[in-house]
Amino acid sequence: MTSPVIGVLALQGDVREHLVALAAADAVARPVRRPEELAEVDGLVIPGGESTTISKLAVLFGLMEPLRARVRDGMPVYGTCAGMIMLADKILDPRSGQETVGGIDMIVRRNAFGRQNESFEAAVDVKEIPGDPVEGVFIRAPWVESVGARAEVLAEHDGHIVAVRQGNALATSFHPELTGDHRVHGLFVEMVRAYRTSESL
Numbered sequence: 280m281t282s283p284v285i286g287v288l289a290l291q292g293d294v295r296e297h298l299v300a301l302a303a304a305d306a307v308a309r310p311v312r313r314p315e316e317l318a319e320v321d322g323l324v325i326p327g328g329e330s331t332t333i334s335k336l337a338v339l340f341g342l343m344e345p346l347r348a349r350v351r352d353g354m355p356v357y358g359t360c361a362g363m364i365m366l367a368d369k370i371l372d373p374r375s376g377q378e379t380v381g382g383i384d385m386i387v388r389r390n391a392f393g394r395q396n397e398s399f400e401a402a403v404d405v406k407e408i409p410g411d412p413v414e415g416v417f418i419r420a421p422w423v424e425s426v427g428a429r430a431e432v433l434a435e436h437d438g439h440i441v442a443v444r445q446g447n448a449l450a451t452s453f454h455p456e457l458t459g460d461h462r463v464h465g466l467f468v469e470m471v472r473a474y475r476t477s478e479s480l
């Protein structure tokens with residue numbers, strides 16, 4: 280079977296690192312900036328960066344509604360850090376004008392780890408990733424305050440939820456694209472493959 284085509288939302292943030300990690304995990308990866316490009320991908324990564332900026336640019340580029348529609352339709356989507364914030368149905372302390380795509384029944388607190396510690400690394404056990412813990416790189420990272428019944432917690436750090444999955448939507452507070460360990464991207468590529476197979480039946 281041919282490799283799935285996975286987009287990386289390329290409005291702001293660490294786009295290139297995700298393109299490299301997805302390619303290493305056997306996907307065809309390409310940047311997505313326009314609605315027509317979004318329509319052509321089998322799955323999408325929303326990278327880390329600054330969620331307020333990504334949100335405003337998504338509205339400006341006419342991508343917010345198409346993003347919501349595709350996520351509602353079940354397109355697999357993976358958000359890291361600012362991308363996790365974009366996938367939250369609700370955020371605490373949003374900046375004015377900040378919107379989210381939503382898709383995961385969770386409440387996310389922006390910069391939650393950041394106030395105590397701008398940036399750090401920690402080993403994180405992630406459900407669905409067998410073997411060694413994942414090296415979690417946290418950069419002004421959010422955490423998940425609470426999840427609703429439909430969302431499954433995949434990982435915690437220091438008593439705080441840092442990875443969540445709800446159906447085809449996956450989110451991590453940390454940045455696996457920066458470590459050279461492509462297992463989380465591998466999990467996402469498998470989600471996209473399964474979706475593609477179910478769509479073509």
Ligand SMILES: NC(=O)CC[C@H](N)C(=O)O
Nearest residue numbers: 327328329330360361419
């Ligand atoms: N590394 C990151 O993506 C940081 C997220 C950033 N603190 C935000 O609120 O968007």
